[in-house]
Amino acid sequence: MxxxxxxxxxxxxxxxxxxxxxxxxxxxxxxxxxxxxxxxxxxxxxxxxxxxxxxxxxxxxxxxxxxxxxxxxxGAAGGDDYVEVRYEGYGPAGVAIIVEGLTDNRNRTASDVRAAFSKYGGSMGETNSVSFMFQRLGVITYPVSVASEDDMLEAAIEAGADNVETTDEVHEVTTAMESFFTVRDALESRFGEPHSSKLDWRPENSVPLDEEKARSVLKLIDVLEENDDVQSVYANFDLSDEVAQALAA
Incomplete structure (x- = not known):
């Protein structure tokens, strides 16, 4: 058995x-x-x-x-026609959440997202109701093997990036949204194709969560991410090492 x-x-x-x-x-x-x-x-x-x-x-x-x-x-037929949508609201414990999507039916997606917020302890707000708490940034990452920390920093500054953070595994280059493609192309010409490159929402401040509240927030985020029309979900919560370990257990 x-x-x-x-x-x-x-x-x-x-x-x-x-x-x-x-x-x-x-x-x-x-x-x-x-x-x-x-x-x-x-x-x-x-x-x-x-x-x-x-x-x-x-x-x-x-x-x-x-x-x-x-x-x-x-092609001429083109297939499905999608439009970009963004929803904002608050989850459990007052966590600010931004939801970005691509949909062929705005009414369906808005209804589904609103229902998820309501069912899992949150509330959907108006556009720009929480986005002011975030920065819109371009984020480009490379494996640390492609360059030294100094070389990546020098190249990023020359390209017009705002910051570089290097960990044991990756170089993460951040840049203003308006400069994203210019910086990425400059780095790509020097180091090759990046591991990832995307526009991101980064919170200005984070809400610390205990284990119970973290489970509630992550449940809402999971449900939102499961929606076929949702591309990305961003939130401004922070987990201590102890809470992260408890959730992973």
Whole structure:
């Protein structure tokens, strides 16, 4: 029975991983579609499309899938038509949350997001009701192996970036939203394609959470991220090492 249970557990986990991978692919394909239509279908001439392709490679999407998505989006038929949406609100413990999405039905997505906030202890607010608590930044990361800390810092300053933080694993370059593509292209010409490059919302201040409140906030975020129309969720909470370890147990 133990072997049978272990097998079922492995199959369940594999199924969950496959489902997560499929959802990641779907979200990236939406971004490729919108990015392709926002400019030319050539990545070299379309910075947003280059960023979308980088995101696709991050989740190990096959090149054929990427090429088909670009071709479909740039064709006469065009496929599905998505619009960008953003929702803001508060979760449990007063945590500020920003939800970004791509949808073919604004009413459906707004209703789903509002329902999630209400069901899991939050409330959806008006546009800009919490975004003033965040900075909109470009974030570009490289493995530490591509350059020394000094070389990356020098290159980032020359490119017009605001800051570089280096850890044991990555160099993280941050830049103003307006300079994002210029900085990324300058770094790419020197160090090659980045590990990731994206626009991000970074909180100005964070709300510390205990274990109980953290579980409530993370449940809401999980539900929001499960929505097919939601691309990214940002929140201004902070977890101590003890709470993080308790949640991981």
């Amino acid at each position: 133990a072997g049978h249970s272990q097998f079922k557990n492995i199959m369940h986990r594999k199924g969950a991983q496959d489902a997560k991978r499929a959802k990641q692919f779907a979200k990236v394909l939406r971004e490729i579609t919108v990015a392709t239509r926002s400019g030319l279908p050539e990545p070299s001439s379309n910075p947003r499309l280059r960023a979308a392709i980088t995101a696709a490679r991050e989740v190990n999407m096959p090149k054929d899938n990427i090429d088909r998505a670009i071709k479909k989006a740039s």
